[in-house]
Amino acid sequence: MAELDDERAYVMRCREALRAMLDGARHNVIVGERVAGDRYSAERLGRHLKSLAKELGEEPDGPPFFGRLDFATGDHRGRRYYIGRRHISGQPGGQPIVIDWRAPVSRAFYRASARDPLGIARRRRFGWSESVLSGFEDERLDRGEDLGETSRIVATEIERPRVGPMRDIVATIQPEQDDLVRSGLDESLCVQGAPGTGKTAVGLHRAAYLLYAYRQRLERGGVLVLGPNRAFLGYISAVLPALGEVDVEQTTVDRILGVRVPPHVGRNTVGSAGTSSHSLGEVDRAASIKHDARMAEVLRRALYARVRKPNEPVVVADGSYRWRIPEEDFRRVVDDTRREATTYSVGRERVLSRLAALLRRQAEIRGRSPNAAWERKMERAVAPFLAVVWPAVRAEQVVADLLGDTSALAKAADGLLTPEEQTAIAWPSPPRSLKRVAWTAADAVLIDEVAGLLERPRGYGHVIVDEAQDLSPMQCRAVARRSAHGSVTVLGDLAQGTTPWSARNWPDQLAHLGKPDARVVALTTGYRVPSMVVAMANRLLSVLGVDVPQTRSFRSDGQLRTQRADGLHRATVAAVRDALSHEGSIAVIAADARLPTLVADLSAAGIAHTEPFGLDRAQPATGTHDREENPPGNNTSEAAHAIWAGGGDRVADPRTSHDRPRLDVPATADPPDGTLPKVQERHSALPSPTHADSSRRPGGTAQTVPPQPHTPDRSDGGHGRVTVLPATLAKGLEFDHVVVVEPAEIAEAEERGLNRLYVVLTRAVSRLDIVHLRDLPISVPS
Numbered sequence: 001m002a003e004l005d006d007e008r009a010y011v012m013r014c015r016e017a018l019r020a021m022l023d024g025a026r027h028n029v030i031v032g033e034r035v036a037g038d039r040y041s042a043e044r045l046g047r048h049l050k051s052l053a054k055e056l057g058e059e060p061d062g063p064p065f066f067g068r069l070d071f072a073t074g075d076h077r078g079r080r081y082y083i084g085r086r087h088i089s090g091q092p093g094g095q096p097i098v099i100d101w102r103a104p105v106s107r108a109f110y111r112a113s114a115r116d117p118l119g120i121a122r123r124r125r126f127g128w129s130e131s132v133l134s135g136f137e138d139e140r141l142d143r144g145e146d147l148g149e150t151s152r153i154v155a156t157e158i159e160r161p162r163v164g165p166m167r168d169i170v171a172t173i174q175p176e177q178d179d180l181v182r183s184g185l186d187e188s189l190c191v192q193g194a195p196g197t198g199k200t201a202v203g204l205h206r207a208a209y210l211l212y213a214y215r216q217r218l219e220r221g222g223v224l225v226l227g228p229n230r231a232f233l234g235y236i237s238a239v240l241p242a243l244g245e246v247d248v249e250q251t252t253v254d255r256i257l258g259v260r261v262p263p264h265v266g267r268n269t270v271g272s273a274g275t276s277s278h279s280l281g282e283v284d285r286a287a288s289i290k291h292d293a294r295m296a297e298v299l300r301r302a303l304y305a306r307v308r309k310p311n312e313p314v315v316v317a318d319g320s321y322r323w324r325i326p327e328e329d330f331r332r333v334v335d336d337t338r339r340e341a342t343t344y345s346v347g348r349e350r351v352l353s354r355l356a357a358l359l360r361r362q363a364e365i366r367g368r369s370p371n372a373a374w375e376r377k378m379e380r381a382v383a384p385f386l387a388v389v390w391p392a393v394r395a396e397q398v399v400a401d402l403l404g405d406t407s408a409l410a411k412a413a414d415g416l417l418t419p420e421e422q423t424a425i426a427w428p429s430p431p432r433s434l435k436r437v438a439w440t441a442a443d444a445v446l447i448d449e450v451a452g453l454l455e456r457p458r459g460y461g462h463v464i465v466d467e468a469q470d471l472s473p474m475q476c477r478a479v480a481r482r483s484a485h486g487s488v489t490v491l492g493d494l495a496q497g498t499t500p501w502s503a504r505n506w507p508d509q510l511a512h513l514g515k516p517d518a519r520v521v522a523l524t525t526g527y528r529v530p531s532m533v534v535a536m537a538n539r540l541l542s543v544l545g546v547d548v549p550q551t552r553s554f555r556s557d558g559q560l561r562t563q564r565a566d567g568l569h570r571a572t573v574a575a576v577r578d579a580l581s582h583e584g585s586i587a588v589i590a591a592d593a594r595l596p597t598l599v600a601d602l603s604a605a606g607i608a609h610t611e612p613f614g615l616d617r618a619q620p621a622t623g624t625h626d627r628e629e630n631p632p633g634n635n636t637s638e639a640a641h642a643i644w645a646g647g648g649d650r651v652a653d654p655r656t657s658h659d660r661p662r663l664d665v666p667a668t669a670d671p672p673d674g675t676l677p678k679v680q681e682r683h684s685a686l687p688s689p690t691h692a693d694s695s696r697r698p699g700g701t702a703q704t705v706p707p708q709p710h711t712p713d714r715s716d717g718g719h720g721r722v723t724v725l726p727a728t729l730a731k732g733l734e735f736d737h738v739v740v741v742e743p744a745e746i747a748e749a750e751e752r753g754l755n756r757l758y759v760v761l762t763r764a765v766s767r768l769d770i771v772h773l774r775d776l777p778i779s780v781p782s
């Protein structure tokens with residue numbers, strides 16, 4: 001086909017041009033290293049050039065473009081553009097031969113339709129097999145042709161095997177997604193989307209778009225991506241670098257609060273210093289209160305209670321002189337400064353400089369000419385007076401003094417917390433020293449709140465928050481402080497809320513995030529989950545009590561099987577063996593408490609598998625919250641998480657060391673590189689990657705099958721393909737084949753167990769197997 005040959009020739013041209021760009025970038029790295037300039041710019045330039053050289057070097061033979069636009073009318077009349085992941089220059093100074101997908105003209109590729117062709121006569125989509133151009137598909141928009149969802153190339157791409165970490169979706173961004181991706185930097189957005197509607201993908205592509213369109217404005221502040229846990233971050237970590245953006249910080253809310261998961265939690269560590277006389281239920285209660293928005297005001301009062309009215313004049317000696325600021329003037333300085341509502345530290349600085357200014361004026365009246373050295377001397381002289389009325393403090397100290405002193409707490413919480421609530425969070429005795437305090441994850445939000453009152457934290461130009469429905473009001477405030485002068489993209493699904501403080505509606509959550517006016521948009525087309533699974537999930541959705549729209553699936557393929565087993569573990573092993581006879585990644589998901597036996601059964605059956613988090617098999621788990629979600633009171637938060645807070649040591653509590661859930665924070669739970677620890681068979685760094693059967697199967701199947709006999713294992717024994725996943729870790733991940741074991745246990749394992757089940761059931765890309773002994777807590781479409 002001559003046209004295909006022409007396109008292949010263009011591919012060659014692009015690859016040559018890319019190689020020339022690579023040579024140029026390498027040369028620039030060398031030259032750039034010699035360029036004298038300020039250190040900051042030199043470093044940035046060097047980083048940029050190096051990463052460009054690296055990217056270009058890594059994939060000179062990858063697909064250089066995925067689309068083509070032939071314009072017939074409008075500003076681009078008569079022009080043809082190839083659209084790709086990155087811009088490719090032709091001749092130096094000449095027209096680019098491939099346009100970046102984020103450029104303004106590329107927008108038409110995603111948005112044009114037969115109804116509104118945006119000047120385009122022909123839109124061409126290219127199909128690639130590995131790095132070989134295998135074909136293309138045209139839409140003659142000028143003739144009213146518009147394939148929409150019937151595009152074979154789009155469908156193949158969406159249903160393509162997902163091998164490895166999450167991929168970019170630049171070639172197939174859908175119009176409703178593109179609208180969000182290209183929203184301006186000044187606009188804050190909230191995307192409510194059912195599972196698999198592409199919220200995460202949209203958020204990451206928006207980050208890449210903003211960095212392209214507003215590079216200068218984002219130069220200093222940058223973009224921050226917040227995800228629910230490090231496993232999830234590992235899963236998404238490759239998307240932005242693949243889009244050429246390596247400078248985006250990706251982390252968790254816990255991490256920005258300084259929470260880290262300590263090694264060997266659950267054996268000899270405990271919650272806060274003062275919790276030892278509480279029952280576990282009370283510890284839960286304490287965390288819930290600490291995450292409540294009312295704590296913000298309690299802490300503000302506690303901090304500013306340190307500011308005192310002066311009750312003596314300032315008198316300082318200066319050689320033979322004695323300068324004096326009358327008590328009344330001193331008071332006025334303190335009162336005026338308080339009213340100005342700056343941060344505590346700025347207020348303190350301001351009192352100091354105002355006192356120094358008053359002294360200077362007196363000196364000038366006496367005919368002296370104070371210089372800078374004199375001013376510094378006076379500032380040192382007034383420091384002891386300042387220490388009394390506006391003392392320097394550390395955030396941890398403020399929190400410790402509040403929780404360790406019931407009368408201070410009663411004062412600060414008056415009218416805000418009930419006496420019962422105050423008792424729940426109070427420590428029975430003050431800690432002997434800050435170093436002895438075993439801070440909890442819930443304390444971290446309090447410390448961060450006070451730190452934000454002392455000094456504003458570093459702000460970002462744009463913050464993307466994924467799984468935002470799970471954040472507590474106080475966690476939201478921590479995010480808000482970091483985006484006070486920037487905008488946010490809030491991604492979430494009220495139906496997937498699993499924390500005790502999960503948002504029930506977006507307006508309240510957005511208010512806590514400091515962006516009450518953010519536009520709320522719903523995404524309703526699912527790109528992950530097959531339609532019969534979506535139908536089941538929609539039924540469950542109707543009992544979750546949240547006001548969110550139902551989803552419809554883009555996918556017509558897929559399989560759903562439910563089997564009532566007479567032996568749960570035998571049936572599970574059989575289901576996994578059956579899954580292994582297909583291509584693709586497999587997850588076996590069960591209630592956290594079931595994992596140790598499940599793992600043992602799979603091992604006994606000789607099925608190699610990866611556990612994303614290690615388990616303490618000695619105790620069945622009873623944990624009920626997402627790992628690293630700061631949950632209250634299942635001890636994951638109050639006892640099992642420790643935080644960095646000025647190097648506080650943890651103290652052991654013999655009371656809780658025997659009865660805590662053992663799943664929560666295993667020995668290797670939080671490796672520094674964001675990959676998952678390997679426990680048994682070590683095959684993959686991620687729990688994720690789907691690897692679906694790519695063949696399109698129109699009209700997938702939903703069946704109920706009787707208990708299965710052992711399927712002959714045509715697999716490789718599971719090497720690298722089977723992940724055993726506790727239900728609390730499934731959020732945000734996807735697998736080709738998912739085996740859900742005993743949904744009733746997942747549903748009753750925690751307060752929002754049905755929401756958890758909703759998350760678990762929506763992880764499958766191609767096939768979902770539900771294995772159960774007990775009645776299903778959901779109805780399955782026939």
Ligand SMILES: Nc1ncnc2c1ncn2[C@@H]1O[C@H](COP(=O)(O)OP(=O)(O)OP(=O)(O)O)[C@@H](O)[C@H]1O
Pocket residue numbers: 157158162166167168169172173174177193194195196197198199200201202493496527528731732733734762
């Ligand atoms: N336009 C698209 N083209 C191709 N793939 C897409 C598109 N949109 C989404 N996907 C794919 O669908 C899957 C689900 O997307 P994503 O994880 O972003 O959804 P989500 O809404 O964040 O899901 P969840 O709520 O379950 O975390 C991913 O594999 C993603 O790459």
